[in-house]
Amino acid sequence: MRISYSSTLVALLALTLSACGGGEKNVVSGNATGYLHYGNGAEPQGIDPHLVTGVPESHIVRALFEGLAVKNPITLEPEPGVAERWEISPDGTVYTFFINPQAKWSNGEPVTASDYVWSWERALHPETGSLYAYMLFPVVNAEKFASGAIDDFAEVGIKSLDAQTLRISLNAPTPYFLQLMDHYSTFAVHPETVLKFGGMSDRFTLWTRPENIVSNGAFTLKEWSLNRQIKVEKNPHYWDKSSVALEGVYFYPTENVVSEERMFRSEQLHVTQGIPLGKIPNYRAVQNSPYVQAPYLGTYYYLINTKKPPVDDVRVRKALSYAIDRDTLTRTVLRDTAIPAYSITPPDTLGYNPPKLFSFDPEQARALLAEAGYPDGQGWPGLEITYNTNEDHRKIAVAVQQMWKDELGIDVSITNQEWKVYLNTVSQGEFQVARRGWIGDYVDANNFLDLFLANGGNNNTGYANAEFDDIILNQAPKAASREERYQLFFQAETMMMQEMPIIPFYTYTSKRLIHPSVNGIYPNLMDSLNLKYVRLDPNQRLDLTTE
């Protein structure tokens, strides 16, 4: 009885397993039908431009909506979007946008200037609670309206002269203002659709459901099954639909970066959102490797709480910064996926380059530490690095801890806190050294330097310098030319870095895997993806043979 029984069982099991054959490959079917399969990194919170923050959300919102001006995919310079052209007043404080008559909503209705007035009121309204409301603060009275100081939106500097023309008046000249028009928090939404499902600033409305949504981007939302996939298809009413090659896109919430890489390798994804550090060397060794890496407008640094001893002494701060070998760190721990940084602003931000006041100099670091009263680490009261639970932060913190121990002979402890607890700790200032990463909202040094304004919301270092504030708030905006403005920024950044309120580590890079059959995804500093330009070449297959 035994033998016959178990052998039939094994045969049965083998049969069911082989029958499945792993199913059709997404990439192959996608290339044939013009559908891109995109690893989006996480389940998006939502797709209402005025409510969401976060990268996964931005990819979908930018596919569905379009701003007055868009970024050139390569140079990131502003190009016509919903507005076909615009005029800027000589003193740089009044912008007039002329809306393209062909620009239509996905239900065929034309996009009008009043749509924008209504949308910006929604974006700024306190009850909507948009975390990116500050993007519109350069506009006259926008901040007052957002903080509830005034409640008549008419006082805010945005007027629709007629259906096609929109006039916006700013508090002061804002050279980067056009870039803001490409940030999704300033996009327009279709007022009638939003009102049909609830109040202007209601957060629980269903207007963004596939069957209800009206959008003005290259694609429209077709289907959204929670935590599985989001499907968007070509928008027939889009004014520039002739230059859109893709039929549609599937977005997948690929949260686990290790599983995402496996899906890519078994050709279930055209593009991934990230890559496990450990796998990078192998992919680099592949001929025409699918691994694409490009600098990304963001800096990884440690905040220092200049109020807490022993880091209240600038010499100690400098010693800590000089003792870090950034080259080795980026080469080993980060597998050459990051560029060492010696200041807050990333290099080549639309032509601006930050000052480099120091480099890896252990001797000077030890000298400074001795000068500050801790020769070779004697009498060192101890220091604590705080970071939020994450694999990469852990690796860097452990490496830094070791470097300071070897180079300066000082003992440093690491505490790892869960995300919300960590945010609470940093905002209450209960830390000595804390991990921080800042991704630029727009390509301009101002977005990095305004982090250190005395009463800036994001300044947790305790650094305050009136002269620095004056340059950033008053002198730079009024600079006659871009060169003069950059010169002022350079002067301010040098002044700030001499105080070393932060320890910069590296400039981010965007790193992802792109299937050889995909072209039209251009690496740029903002890692901004415009699916309009993506094309699929069906006869390219994934080939991972190493050289």
Add this chain to the structure above:
Amino acid sequence: MSLLTVKDLSVSFVTRNGTVQAVQSVNVEVKENALTAIIGESGSGKSVLCYALLGLIPTPPGRIDGGEAWFAGQDLLTLSQRDLRRVRGSQIGMVFQDPMTSLNPFLRIGEQLTEPLLLHTDLSKKQAKTRAIELLEEVGLNEPEQAMQAYPFEFSGGMRQRVMIAMALINEPKLLIADEPTTALDATIQAQILDLIKSLQTRRGIGVLFISHDLAVVAEIADEILVMEKGNAVECGNTQAVIENPQHDYTKKLLASIPSGAPRNYEPKPQTLLSVEGLKTWFYTNAKTHPVRAVDDVSFAIQKGEVLGLVGESGSGKSTLGRSLLKLVNITEGSVHFDGINLSTINTPDLKALRRRMQMIFQDPYSSLNPRMTVFDTLAEPLLLHNLVNRADLGAAVRILMDNVGLASAFAKKYPHEFSGGQRQRIAIGRAIATKPDFVVADEPVSALDVTIQAQILRLLADLKEEYGITMLFVSHDLAVIRQISDRVAVMYNGKLEEIGPTKAVFEQPESAYTRRLLQAIPGQNVEFG
């Protein structure tokens, strides 16, 4: 003509601590239309012999070393498992000892009863069903149709044994092997089952191999007898011949151990030790349904220094009464006075002191001793608890106790599982008399023991009663034992006291009809034992 002839059968078991010779070259012959009995104490190999024939012993650790077993022209020992299976249940039927566990609790009676038919014949389910119903009527079950649908737990021990017999005979086997079929039953039920087996054997003209440890039980119904001791067949022959003049001295010892002494003439004892008035002990399974009335309004007294025998069938409430006297079970109503002290109103410290003066001996030697405590600790515990002896001479006190109950003090450090049933009961008795109690309740102390051991324990109890001046309540279902040991006898039935009086009077002129029925059910009473 002989139905089954077994020649020089030897069976041994390979266990962790060495090989045990269970059966040593035994010869036995079972004739047609005759009941052959095999008598032996536990460990004599009588069951192993029969199970070995039918291949029911798991081969590791069991091993058949030699011999032949001829049945219907085939040597059972050489048959393959498949052929043996064809014989079992069709030509040879078996009935086992404990009806409570021998039927599958998860299947209905009907399913289990028809199984042998469906296995060995090509009868349809319906035909098998009607055949089964006929069998149930033949073995004396009323309303056989309902019985088919019932589950085993809904039947009493006696009815279940009838079902077992029906199951064994359903395929018209030529040979029926019954392994102590009535040992687990009450005397009255035992008598009925014995008559049933005898009548079935004669009516169907089949051969029956009846295994038992109790000579009295088989004396009336067996044609032939085989006596076994420690794996060897010591004596065999016609029942009457063996009983009248046993050759082998082991058979003599067996016969001598059967309790048969005439009841002592009664000298009344003046002083009352324990008086019970209107005692009721009811058990409520759950609030709503009516309770089980284990002891229902019983009043009697026990005199100091006497042995009161309490007899009754299982379920009569006799052991509950014993436990109620010692407050091991809370009584519902009535009162118990021990030496003038009212037990129901006593507080805990006094109760503890009183516990020293009242002790109990239990029935099952295998569960009345803590398996994880050595003999020394078991005996020392009561001594230390009631600080009857200080630590220094604890060893000596325990040694004396062991000696009094006939145990070598070298065993002090052994564990219960290293002793035989009889020795364990001695330990239990030692524990009971450790505190020199005035009153002991012995709840069926010998019914789980073999006849020879039983006799020794009874003698030990009698001696200790004299030596320690103990008053004893001796609870048992075995009238012969009661007759031998008790001064007075109380008969219980369904929680009520049927009759109470001096042993001689109750045995010779029983007043209640129930007592009379009990007396007639004593096995082997119209056989003269040498």
Add this chain to the structure above:
Amino acid sequence: MLKFILLRMAQAIPVVLAVITVTFFLVRAAPGGPFDSEKAVLPEVKKALEAQYKLDVPLTDQYLGYLADLADGDLGPSFKYPGRSVNEILASGLPVTAELGVYALCFALFIGVLAGILAALRPNTKQDYVPMTLAMIGICMPSFLLGPILILVFGIYLEWLPISGWGDLPGDKILPSITLGSAYAAYIARLSRAGMLEILSQDYIRTARAKGASDSRVVFKHALRGGLIPVIAFLGPAFAGLLAGSFVVETIFQIPGLGRFYVQAAFNRDYTMILGTTVFLSVLIVIFNLISDVLAAWMDPRLRTQFSKAK
């Protein structure tokens, strides 16, 4: 029997209520709120947000408000996913997690009982040691180790099975169910072996053999029913463990179940989401405990009649 079930359901209500209360206040005790974010938030905006989600009301009113909503089945809006209610998210995630749990349990039962029976038939022989050693490996192997191994072997090298998703491709439910179920298959193997050995030593098995029943009949007709009762009784608590275990398996296999939502909700302080999942999971656990108790009782005729008669 029905009365018994109703009674148990009635008893479950205080249990779930206890779960809600403890979770409700424990979550709010955690430092950091749902609307803290790395980018600085204007105080007015934060106040407005908290007002929208009724977080500015005193705690006890929030609690009573939540219970009232719960009574008519509304688990409230998710903080993290504006425009989506917890009901909707649960409706998408719960069936997947439950389905994964059931498949894993079926796999565990099938393999576990089979291994247990094989081992019990020939105790202390090769046929006993092999399944039991495999069972031991099953107990010692964490799912976040077994998962990747199965993916590599069956997914990537042999390309027999898809390695992610749930229900999109044929056969994509096999690997996750095996990963989640293997530890429980091991426990069930040990339990069913012990159960079978216990039953096979009973007297009525000897009776069955004496009737001439073959080995397979003895095992399947007589021994199995009694031997599996401990296994059935184990199913209830096992399901609770499975739900927790599914968190890991869902992350490894990208399965849209409750697991990921739950862990994220805890990190995002999405109070309504945490409460919603907790309530649902504990209700599921209570139901499964009940089913396994009733099933175990039903299998034993003595208890079955006791139930229907007494209660």
Add this chain to the structure above:
Amino acid sequence: MSSPTHHLAEEDIEASSLWRDARLRLQKNHLAVVGAVALVIVILAVSLAPWIAPYEYDAQDLNLGATAPSAAHWFGTDIFGRDLLTQILYGGRISLAVGFIATAVALIIGVSWGSVAGYCGGRIDAVMMRFVDVLYALPFMIFIILLMVVFGRNMILLFLAIGAVEWLTMARIMRTQVQSLKQKEFVEAATSTGLSPLVILYRHIIPNAVGPMIVYTTLTIPSVMLLEAFLSFLGLGIQPPATSWGLLISYGAETMEEYPWLLIFPGAALTLTLFSLNFLGDGLRDALDVRGSKD
């Protein structure tokens, strides 16, 4: 046996305890011996880690990175260039600590809770067991996550939380054991000699329930160690620079293809320990399981 005579055997009665006999029986069961020896080796190696570990606990060599097992590093190095053997030794301390302490917590609570409930019976038993059912219904994983999130992560909380999850099954097992033992006559005998219920519970009943306790312990330790690994995998368990086998395995699983040794060695350490635990447990249970042989 001859009739009782009063002769006193003089030889001394030396104390032979249950444990001495159990040890004798255990030695015969060589699988259990192998398990015991392996376990002792692991515990010794792990507790002597600071002295016998080949490298400094957190000696990093970033340029080295992850290298295959070599003469210098028997088990190879992790992505920080830290010696894996050292990591396993130090990780073992925490894994075993979690395993034993949490199980001990579960055992103590479970045994006392279960035995009291089993012994008292009636309403007390019903209330105590209802409480256990309530806890059974709570999705405990959720509470551990919340506890870790709310109170931050420290080792003792982790032990207690895990211990609090595991004692429920133990309580149930103990309850059924005590209930069946309570019926045994030797408990009635103990009552009749006047012992107090508590003494009966601890002197007579619990020693006889040692068998199932042992089996349960050998099953709990692996599940507790895996629970710790599971929590660390979610980022809620052990915090760097401390590590545990579970954490090492979860990191190893990530880079399984590139650096298989990072997975094989910690996995082997965990599996070896759990195997020897189970063999030892089964051996102990049989040794202590004093079966009265009928005949």
